[in-house]
Amino acid sequence: MANLELLVNKSSSVGCQQVNETDENPLTFSNINSEYYNIEQINDKLVNINQRFQYKLIHLNIHSLPAKYDELKIMIALFNQIGIKLDFILLCETFLNDQNAVFYPLPGYNFI
Numbered sequence: 664m665a666n667l668e669l670l671v672n673k674s675s676s677v678g679c680q681q682v683n684e685t686d687e688n689p690l691t692f693s694n695i696n697s698e699y700y701n702i703e704q705i706n707d708k709l710v711n712i713n714q715r716f717q718y719k720l721i722h723l724n725i726h727s728l729p730a731k732y733d734e735l736k737i738m739i740a741l742f743n744q745i746g747i748k749l750d751f752i753l754l755c756e757t758f759l760n761d762q763n764a765v766f767y768p769l770p771g772y773n774f775i
Contacts, residue, residue, distance in 0.1 A: 702738075706745045720751035728757040732767050739769065 700708065709719075721742075725731055742749055752772055759767065764774060 702741050702745065706747060709747065718750040719747060720753060721749055722753040722755070724755040726756045726758075728754060728759055728767050729763065736769070 723735075725735065728735065739749065739752070752769065759774075
């Protein structure tokens with residue numbers, strides 16, 4: 664996958680705190696740390712997590728699904744191969760429209 668390098672961001676230590684009672688938005692994020700994982704590292708992390716109430720999703724700024732369609736299908740197959748069924752795939756900048764979206768199906772997923 665030359666163009667679509669898979670590094671998955673895992674935010675950790677994200678906290679919300681109340682700034683004060685008169686703020687228009689009383690919550691603010693603090694102490695955000697991010698780590699990046701490849702597919703094998705994701706699988707290692709998931710082994711130790713109770714998945715009963717968790718969704719698995721990936722978010723990609725794909726910047727042209729038509730250009731990276733085959734690479735995305737390979738990535739989904741790699742996840743499936745190691746036993747990770749993604750519940751949601753979030754794609755930004757797909758450059759799809761009503762006319763061309765039918766040419767890029769992702770089996771098991773619906774475009775919304």
